[in-house]
Amino acid sequence: METTAVEYVVFALCAVIVLAGAFGVIWFRNPVQAALSLVATLFGVAVLFLNMNAQFLAAVQVIVYTGAIVVLILFVIMLLGVDVEEDLEEEPLVGQRVIALVIAAGVAGLVVAGVTLGGADLVSGARSVTGSIVDDVSNIEQIGRLLFTEYVFALEITAVLLTIAVIAAVVMSRRPSEVEPLPAENASMEPPEPMEPEAEEVFD
Amino acid sequence: MSAPFAGSLLVGQTGDPLLFSVDAVAVGIVILKVLVIFALLLVATMFMVWFERKLISDMQNRIGPNLAGPFGILQTLADGIKFFFKEDVIPDKSQRKVFILAPYLAFVPAFLLFAVVPFGGDFNGGNDGMVTIFGRDTYLQLADPPIGVLFILAMSSLAVYGAMLAGWSSGSKYPLLGSVRASAQMVSYEAALGLSAAAVVLVTGTLSTHSMVTSQAGDGPWGVLPNWGILLTLGVPFVIFVIAGTAELNRPPFDLVEAEQELVGGFHTEYSSIRFALFFLAEFMNTITMSAIFVTLFLGGPSGPAFFGPGWMWGVIWFLAKVFIFLFMFVWFRATLPRMRYDQLMDLGWKVLIPLALGWFLVLASLEVADARQWNRWVVGAIAAVVLVGGAALLRKSVRSGAALRAEEVLD
Numbered sequence: 001m002e003t004t005a006v007e008y009v010v011f012a013l014c015a016v017i018v019l020a021g022a023f024g025v026i027w028f029r030n031p032v033q034a035a036l037s038l039v040a041t042l043f044g045v046a047v048l049f050l051n052m053n054a055q056f057l058a059a060v061q062v063i064v065y066t067g068a069i070v071v072l073i074l075f076v077i078m079l080l081g082v083d084v085e086e087d088l089e090e091e092p093l094v095g096q097r098v099i100a101l102v103i104a105a106g107v108a109g110l111v112v113a114g115v116t117l118g119g120a121d122l123v124s125g126a127r128s129v130t131g132s133i134v135d136d137v138s139n140i141e142q143i144g145r146l147l148f149t150e151y152v153f154a155l156e157i158t159a160v161l162l163t164i165a166v167i168a169a170v171v172m173s174r175r176p177s178e179v180e181p182l183p184a185e186n187a188s189m190e191p192p193e194p195m196e197p198e199a200e201e202v203f204d
Numbered sequence: 205m206s207a208p209f210a211g212s213l214l215v216g217q218t219g220d221p222l223l224f225s226v227d228a229v230a231v232g233i234v235i236l237k238v239l240v241i242f243a244l245l246l247v248a249t250m251f252m253v254w255f256e257r258k259l260i261s262d263m264q265n266r267i268g269p270n271l272a273g274p275f276g277i278l279q280t281l282a283d284g285i286k287f288f289f290k291e292d293v294i295p296d297k298s299q300r301k302v303f304i305l306a307p308y309l310a311f312v313p314a315f316l317l318f319a320v321v322p323f324g325g326d327f328n329g330g331n332d333g334m335v336t337i338f339g340r341d342t343y344l345q346l347a348d349p350p351i352g353v354l355f356i357l358a359m360s361s362l363a364v365y366g367a368m369l370a371g372w373s374s375g376s377k378y379p380l381l382g383s384v385r386a387s388a389q390m391v392s393y394e395a396a397l398g399l400s401a402a403a404v405v406l407v408t409g410t411l412s413t414h415s416m417v418t419s420q421a422g423d424g425p426w427g428v429l430p431n432w433g434i435l436l437t438l439g440v441p442f443v444i445f446v447i448a449g450t451a452e453l454n455r456p457p458f459d460l461v462e463a464e465q466e467l468v469g470g471f472h473t474e475y476s477s478i479r480f481a482l483f484f485l486a487e488f489m490n491t492i493t494m495s496a497i498f499v500t501l502f503l504g505g506p507s508g509p510a511f512f513g514p515g516w517m518w519g520v521i522w523f524l525a526k527v528f529i530f531l532f533m534f535v536w537f538r539a540t541l542p543r544m545r546y547d548q549l550m551d552l553g554w555k556v557l558i559p560l561a562l563g564w565f566l567v568l569a570s571l572e573v574a575d576a577r578q579w580n581r582w583v584v585g586a587i588a589a590v591v592l593v594g595g596a597a598l599l600r601k602s603v604r605s606g607a608a609l610r611a612e613e614v615l616d
Contacts, residue, residue, distance in 0.1 A: 068361065
């Protein structure tokens with residue numbers, strides 16, 4: 001199938017939005033603005049999915065990532081009041097900037113090398129994995145059929161895993177009612193406070 | 205939004221026949237539809253504000269707006285003009301950029317949602333909702349993506365950003381509390397909304413809003429009743445969807461987001477002038493759109509008998525009449541029901557609506573399987589109902605014992 005002019009325009013617009021959003025995530029010092037940039041990126045990716053005839057993926061991308069996960073991130077930022085700007089000068093790991101730069105350059109180099117050296121087959125403009133396999137059947141129908149025939153065990157195992165995760169979260173968030181509070185002598189059993197070493201000296 | 209969908213409709217020749225071959229006329233028709241929907245939605249919102257005020261004042265033995273125009277019908281217009289000339293205040297402590305962005309984030313999903321709602325069409329005599337504009341066959345709806353219902357859910361999940369960011373960026377505590385409430389409420393009720401919409405998807409066998417309406421336009425149970433989603437899903441998902449939809453809109457009795465006694469004005473306390481007007485408009489526009497979605501999913505959309513004149517006209521008439529029922533219902537809710545408490549709201553959402561929607565979905569699915577395998581529908585239905593009741597009893601017991609444990613802890 002030929003790529004139409006509309007698809008090129010949509011791709012170009014989305015590429016700009018996705019890249020600008022991704023850049024914004026690391027550029028903004030304010031966590032809420034960074035989260036909003038993430039929304040822009042995810043939304044752009046969703047429209048790119050649409051552009052490649054993967055309507056179901058696009059909808060799920062918006063519902064799950066922009067509609068739920070980033071909302072949760074924002075929720076935590078709001079509730080915990082982390083809306084102050086982060087100190088970006090301090091490096092928790094020594095030399096992490098240099099390492100990050102090297103890795104980023106390496107990955108970018110690999111991608112460019114793959115695209116340029118991979119030959120004509122690699123970047124043919126043809127739809128690869130996202131498009132419909134059979135042209136007359138809708139995307140959702142095909143995904144459904146594959147999920148419940150060929151990949152049914154993988155699907156069931158994922159479902160079990162998610163159920164376990166949910167139950168585990170509920171169990172862990174329960175306060176045990178039987179446990180006695182620790183006596184004062186055992187205070188050293190508690191994990192050391194990471195904050196403010198000066199405060200301890202004052203108590204000593 | 206029509207550009208991305210134009211590409212998606214190339215595969216498999218489904219969807220709006222207008223877009224099978226895209227030329228200047230087709231693009232013109234799409235632009236015309238966008239303009240008509242935009243204008244009609246704005247005008248409808250204006251009338252909705254007037255209608256709500258007038259109806260509530262009727263229910264409360266007041267007169268309501270009666271000075272601007274006949275029956276005060278131009279009151280909203282007067283208010284809008286006033287909003288434009290008010291001073292636009294941006295608080296010092298606010299996050300300026302986000303503060304300015306938030307009203308638009310509330311406004312845009314309200315418009316986009318309407319793109320997939322079929323608002324007219326000729327559904328009689330095998331026409332399948334087709335109308336002819338400028339010699340081209342098309343549907344009376346802006347876009348008919350194959351993911352119609354998912355698009356609705358996606359857009360309503362985006363609507364939370366407006367309220368959330370508005371409250372946070374105001375830099376003030378009441379708006380922040382309001383927006384935390386809003387986001388928790390909307391995220392909670394989205395699950396119930398999605399599960400009850402899935403019930404309709406199950407019985408109609410399609411996600412596209414247009415096919416959903418066409419399948420509901422046929423003859424229903426016993427050939428007398430309409431083939432509407434509300435009957436095919438046996439009513440329960442409809443009730444859940446209406447409750448969850450009302451909560452999603454933050455309308456009474458679920459308007460804790462702007463509980464005046466507790467939170468001044470909720471998330472839009474710090475907003476003034478035209479920015480406040482945008483929130484106001486978005487809320488009423490969402491009310492209209494949500495009513496239209498109720499109609500599309502459960503009441504057969506614009507389908508209905510045509511008596512005389514052109515068939516497409518009756519589609520629009522039926523659609524408006526059905527939407528009007530729900531608009532009236534929303535106003536009625538607001539005039540009669542007291543606001544819920546926050547814990548009641550969360551209990552209703554998580555412990556009643558979501559389990560019920562899930563259980564009902566399973567019942568409907570088992571009925572579908574029974575039909576496919578040609579088992580006895582009634583026996584399967586009875587067994588499924590017994591399982592549902594058993595599950596409900598277990599859930600009720602666990603909720604009760606959990607509440608009792610918590611009460612004990614409080615007493616200790």
